Amino acid sequence: AQKVTQAQTEISVVEKEDVTLDCVYETRDTTYYLFWYKQPPSGELVFLIRRNSFDEQNEISGRYSWNFQKSTSSFNFTITASQVVDSAVYFCALGNAGNMLTFGGGTRLMVKP
Protein backbone atom coordinates (compact mmCIF):
# COMPACT_ATOMS: atom_id res chain seq x y z
CA ALA A 1 0.00 0.00 0.00
CA GLN A 2 1.08 3.56 -0.68
CA LYS A 3 1.33 6.03 2.16
CA VAL A 4 2.59 9.58 2.56
CA THR A 5 3.15 11.12 5.98
CA GLN A 6 3.58 14.81 6.66
CA ALA A 7 4.10 14.80 10.40
CA GLN A 8 4.09 18.59 10.74
CA THR A 9 0.47 19.69 10.58
CA GLU A 10 1.25 23.34 11.18
CA ILE A 11 4.43 25.43 11.19
CA SER A 12 4.74 29.08 12.09
CA VAL A 13 7.82 31.13 11.26
CA VAL A 14 8.79 34.76 11.08
CA GLU A 15 9.57 36.26 7.70
CA LYS A 16 13.12 35.61 6.44
CA GLU A 17 13.50 32.44 8.48
CA ASP A 18 14.32 29.21 6.65
CA VAL A 19 11.79 26.41 7.03
CA THR A 20 11.81 22.73 6.10
CA LEU A 21 8.68 20.72 5.44
CA ASP A 22 9.07 17.00 5.99
CA CYS A 23 7.63 14.23 3.82
CA VAL A 24 8.07 10.50 4.40
CA TYR A 25 6.60 7.95 2.04
CA GLU A 26 6.01 4.21 1.88
CA THR A 27 5.83 2.15 -1.29
CA ARG A 28 6.81 -1.28 -2.52
CA ASP A 29 7.30 -0.03 -6.06
CA THR A 30 10.84 0.41 -7.31
CA THR A 31 9.79 3.07 -9.80
CA TYR A 32 7.68 5.94 -8.56
CA TYR A 33 7.33 9.71 -8.61
CA LEU A 34 7.16 12.26 -5.83
CA PHE A 35 5.45 15.63 -5.98
CA TRP A 36 5.02 18.80 -3.98
CA TYR A 37 2.00 21.07 -4.38
CA LYS A 38 1.16 24.40 -2.79
CA GLN A 39 -2.40 25.31 -1.82
CA PRO A 40 -2.78 29.04 -1.13
CA PRO A 41 -5.91 30.36 0.62
CA SER A 42 -7.69 30.58 -2.75
CA GLY A 43 -7.80 26.77 -2.77
CA GLU A 44 -6.24 25.80 -6.07
CA LEU A 45 -3.35 23.34 -5.88
CA VAL A 46 -0.24 24.67 -7.60
CA PHE A 47 2.32 22.18 -8.86
CA LEU A 48 5.84 22.83 -7.57
CA ILE A 49 8.03 19.85 -8.41
CA ARG A 50 8.04 16.27 -9.68
CA ARG A 51 10.90 13.88 -9.02
CA ASN A 52 11.32 10.26 -10.13
CA SER A 53 12.73 7.55 -7.91
CA PHE A 54 15.91 7.21 -9.92
CA ASP A 55 16.94 10.81 -9.57
CA GLU A 56 18.25 11.56 -6.10
CA GLN A 57 19.87 14.83 -7.03
CA ASN A 58 18.77 17.69 -4.89
CA GLU A 59 17.04 20.49 -6.74
CA ILE A 60 17.05 24.20 -6.16
CA SER A 61 14.64 26.67 -7.71
CA GLY A 62 15.07 30.17 -6.39
CA ARG A 63 14.26 30.12 -2.68
CA TYR A 64 12.91 26.55 -2.90
CA SER A 65 15.00 23.41 -2.59
CA TRP A 66 14.18 19.74 -2.33
CA ASN A 67 16.15 16.94 -0.68
CA PHE A 68 15.27 13.43 -1.87
CA GLN A 69 16.77 10.54 0.09
CA LYS A 70 15.70 7.03 -0.88
CA SER A 71 17.57 5.53 2.07
CA THR A 72 15.16 7.23 4.47
CA SER A 73 12.17 7.39 2.09
CA SER A 74 12.01 11.13 2.50
CA PHE A 75 11.45 14.04 0.15
CA ASN A 76 11.81 17.21 2.19
CA PHE A 77 11.12 20.74 1.00
CA THR A 78 13.01 23.80 2.23
CA ILE A 79 12.04 27.42 1.76
CA THR A 80 14.92 29.81 2.29
CA ALA A 81 14.27 33.33 3.55
CA SER A 82 10.53 32.75 3.84
CA GLN A 83 8.07 35.44 2.81
CA VAL A 84 4.48 36.14 3.79
CA VAL A 85 3.38 35.01 0.32
CA ASP A 86 4.71 31.54 1.13
CA SER A 87 1.88 31.10 3.64
CA ALA A 88 -0.15 28.15 2.36
CA VAL A 89 -0.81 24.48 2.84
CA TYR A 90 1.83 22.31 1.23
CA PHE A 91 1.12 18.76 0.09
CA CYS A 92 3.54 16.00 -0.69
CA ALA A 93 2.25 13.24 -2.99
CA LEU A 94 3.42 9.85 -4.22
CA GLY A 95 2.66 8.64 -7.73
CA ASN A 96 2.18 4.94 -8.32
CA ALA A 97 1.33 2.78 -11.29
CA GLY A 98 -1.76 3.79 -13.18
CA ASN A 99 -1.25 7.53 -12.91
CA MET A 100 -2.62 7.76 -9.37
CA LEU A 101 -1.48 10.10 -6.62
CA THR A 102 -1.51 9.41 -2.89
CA PHE A 103 -1.45 12.65 -0.91
CA GLY A 104 -0.12 13.38 2.53
CA GLY A 105 -2.28 15.24 5.00
CA GLY A 106 -0.58 18.55 4.27
CA THR A 107 1.46 21.04 6.30
CA ARG A 108 0.04 24.48 6.95
CA LEU A 109 2.81 27.07 6.83
CA MET A 110 2.21 30.48 8.35
CA VAL A 111 4.83 33.14 7.71
CA LYS A 112 4.42 36.16 9.95
CA PRO A 113 5.78 39.58 9.05
Add this chain to the structure above:
Amino acid sequence: DGGITQSPKYLFRKEGQNVTLSCEQNLNHDAMYWYRQDPGQGLRLIYYSQIVNDFQKGDIAEGYSVSREKKESFPLTVTSAQKNPTAFYLCASSLNSGLITDTQYFGPGTRLTVL
Protein backbone atom coordinates in the same frame (compact mmCIF):
# COMPACT_ATOMS: atom_id res chain seq x y z
CA ASP B 1 -4.61 30.57 -21.83
CA GLY B 2 -4.65 26.81 -21.25
CA GLY B 3 -6.05 25.59 -18.00
CA ILE B 4 -8.76 23.93 -15.99
CA THR B 5 -11.99 25.67 -15.08
CA GLN B 6 -14.48 24.60 -12.46
CA SER B 7 -17.89 26.06 -11.90
CA PRO B 8 -19.49 27.24 -9.83
CA LYS B 9 -16.96 28.42 -7.24
CA TYR B 10 -19.53 28.16 -4.44
CA LEU B 11 -22.57 25.91 -4.46
CA PHE B 12 -25.34 25.49 -1.94
CA ARG B 13 -27.65 22.52 -1.97
CA LYS B 14 -30.60 21.40 0.05
CA GLU B 15 -30.55 17.93 1.52
CA GLY B 16 -31.96 15.34 -0.84
CA GLN B 17 -31.02 17.20 -4.01
CA ASN B 18 -28.59 16.07 -6.66
CA VAL B 19 -26.09 18.63 -7.87
CA THR B 20 -23.58 18.63 -10.73
CA LEU B 21 -20.14 20.22 -10.59
CA SER B 22 -18.54 21.25 -13.84
CA CYS B 23 -14.91 20.66 -14.85
CA GLU B 24 -13.49 21.69 -18.23
CA GLN B 25 -9.91 21.62 -19.49
CA ASN B 26 -8.29 22.90 -22.67
CA LEU B 27 -4.89 21.35 -22.07
CA ASN B 28 -5.62 18.43 -24.41
CA HIS B 29 -5.07 16.06 -21.50
CA ASP B 30 -6.43 12.53 -21.73
CA ALA B 31 -6.83 11.86 -18.00
CA MET B 32 -9.10 13.69 -15.58
CA TYR B 33 -9.72 13.29 -11.85
CA TRP B 34 -12.07 14.38 -9.07
CA TYR B 35 -10.89 14.80 -5.50
CA ARG B 36 -12.63 15.70 -2.29
CA GLN B 37 -10.96 17.76 0.43
CA ASP B 38 -12.40 18.14 3.92
CA PRO B 39 -11.21 20.89 6.30
CA GLY B 40 -7.68 20.25 7.50
CA GLN B 41 -7.41 17.08 5.47
CA GLY B 42 -5.58 15.85 2.42
CA LEU B 43 -7.16 14.98 -0.91
CA ARG B 44 -9.14 11.82 -1.51
CA LEU B 45 -9.85 10.46 -4.97
CA ILE B 46 -13.50 10.13 -5.97
CA TYR B 47 -13.38 9.12 -9.64
CA TYR B 48 -10.90 9.22 -12.47
CA SER B 49 -10.95 8.82 -16.22
CA GLN B 50 -7.94 7.92 -18.32
CA ILE B 51 -9.73 8.25 -21.65
CA VAL B 52 -13.02 9.39 -23.13
CA ASN B 53 -16.01 7.13 -22.42
CA ASP B 54 -14.19 5.32 -19.65
CA PHE B 55 -13.91 6.02 -15.92
CA GLN B 56 -13.12 4.19 -12.69
CA LYS B 57 -14.04 4.55 -9.06
CA GLY B 58 -11.53 6.00 -6.67
CA ASP B 59 -11.33 5.54 -2.92
CA ILE B 60 -14.61 7.28 -2.00
CA ALA B 61 -16.96 6.89 -5.00
CA GLU B 62 -20.12 6.05 -3.06
CA GLY B 63 -22.78 8.71 -3.55
CA TYR B 64 -21.09 10.23 -6.59
CA SER B 65 -21.38 9.70 -10.35
CA VAL B 66 -19.45 10.96 -13.37
CA SER B 67 -19.50 10.94 -17.15
CA ARG B 68 -16.78 11.44 -19.73
CA GLU B 69 -18.44 12.03 -23.10
CA LYS B 70 -15.91 14.60 -24.26
CA LYS B 71 -12.16 14.80 -23.77
CA GLU B 72 -12.33 18.27 -22.28
CA SER B 73 -15.19 17.71 -19.84
CA PHE B 74 -15.60 15.58 -16.72
CA PRO B 75 -18.69 16.58 -14.70
CA LEU B 76 -19.27 15.21 -11.21
CA THR B 77 -22.75 14.64 -9.80
CA VAL B 78 -23.16 14.56 -6.06
CA THR B 79 -26.26 12.51 -5.41
CA SER B 80 -28.61 12.48 -2.46
CA ALA B 81 -27.02 9.16 -1.49
CA GLN B 82 -23.83 10.96 -0.44
CA LYS B 83 -24.20 11.17 3.35
CA ASN B 84 -21.92 14.11 4.02
CA PRO B 85 -21.35 16.05 0.81
CA THR B 86 -20.22 19.38 2.30
CA ALA B 87 -16.60 19.69 1.17
CA PHE B 88 -14.20 21.32 -1.26
CA TYR B 89 -14.08 19.54 -4.62
CA LEU B 90 -11.05 19.71 -6.87
CA CYS B 91 -10.77 18.60 -10.46
CA ALA B 92 -7.44 17.75 -12.07
CA SER B 93 -6.12 16.61 -15.41
CA SER B 94 -2.94 15.06 -16.77
CA LEU B 95 -1.45 13.60 -19.88
CA ASN B 96 -1.70 9.86 -20.21
CA SER B 97 1.74 9.45 -21.67
CA GLY B 98 2.42 5.94 -20.45
CA LEU B 99 4.80 7.16 -17.78
CA ILE B 100 4.01 5.84 -14.36
CA THR B 101 2.73 9.15 -13.12
CA ASP B 102 2.16 12.26 -15.16
CA THR B 103 1.87 15.57 -13.37
CA GLN B 104 -1.67 16.44 -12.41
CA TYR B 105 -2.78 20.05 -12.81
CA PHE B 106 -5.66 21.32 -10.74
CA GLY B 107 -8.61 23.62 -11.21
CA PRO B 108 -9.65 26.32 -8.72
CA GLY B 109 -12.16 24.08 -6.92
CA THR B 110 -15.84 24.20 -6.00
CA ARG B 111 -16.93 24.59 -2.41
CA LEU B 112 -20.18 22.70 -1.85
CA THR B 113 -22.32 23.35 1.20
CA VAL B 114 -25.40 21.34 2.04
CA LEU B 115 -28.00 23.34 3.95
